[in-house]
Amino acid sequence: MGVRVQSEPFDAGAEANAFTAAATGAGAVVTFSGVVRDEGGRLQAMSIEHYPGMTERALATHRETAVERFGLTDALVIHRYGDLAPGDVIMMVATAAPHRKDAFGAAEFLMDYLKSRAPFWKKERGPDGESWVASKDDDEAALDRW
Numbered sequence: 001m002g003v004r005v006q007s008e009p010f011d012a013g014a015e016a017n018a019f020t021a022a023a024t025g026a027g028a029v030v031t032f033s034g035v036v037r038d039e040g041g042r043l044q045a046m047s048i049e050h051y052p053g054m055t056e057r058a059l060a061t062h063r064e065t066a067v068e069r070f071g072l073t074d075a076l077v078i079h080r081y082g083d084l085a086p087g088d089v090i091m092m093v094a095t096a097a098p099h100r101k102d103a104f105g106a107a108e109f110l111m112d113y114l115k116s117r118a119p120f121w122k123k124e125r126g127p128d129g130e131s132w133v134a135s136k137d138d139d140e141a142a143l144d145r146w
Helices: 012-022 054-070 100-116 137-145
Strands: 002-006 028-035 045-050 074-080 082-084 089-097 120-126 129-132
Touching (some): 012 074, 054 100, 089 100
Antiparallel strands (some): 074 089
């Protein structure tokens, strides 16, 4: 199904249903949706920036790597940009494979990339001002599996 980078909200349930309906030849479909979290009740908004064209190419390349590496029948990556509020769905990954192990592995592979290496820049806004979100050691360590 491909890659979409968009500012508009999307319905993760409807996307999952459409992806599953189109997943011919798959015995397993895995979906994951990321939500803007407000740790401690202090986040007012998150702004996500990206370079149009470059971001889509980078995500498409990584998606193709996942398809080949895990033998997927299909994969979908949706990621939002712009201003988001706590509770907003920020991204979704869906993978389809003949077997669940590959579908789960590919979903984690894609999510780890999105969290650590995808060309998005996030700025959090709260009562004390704005700050860029730095990469976390746990997120970086997750990449070592791949």
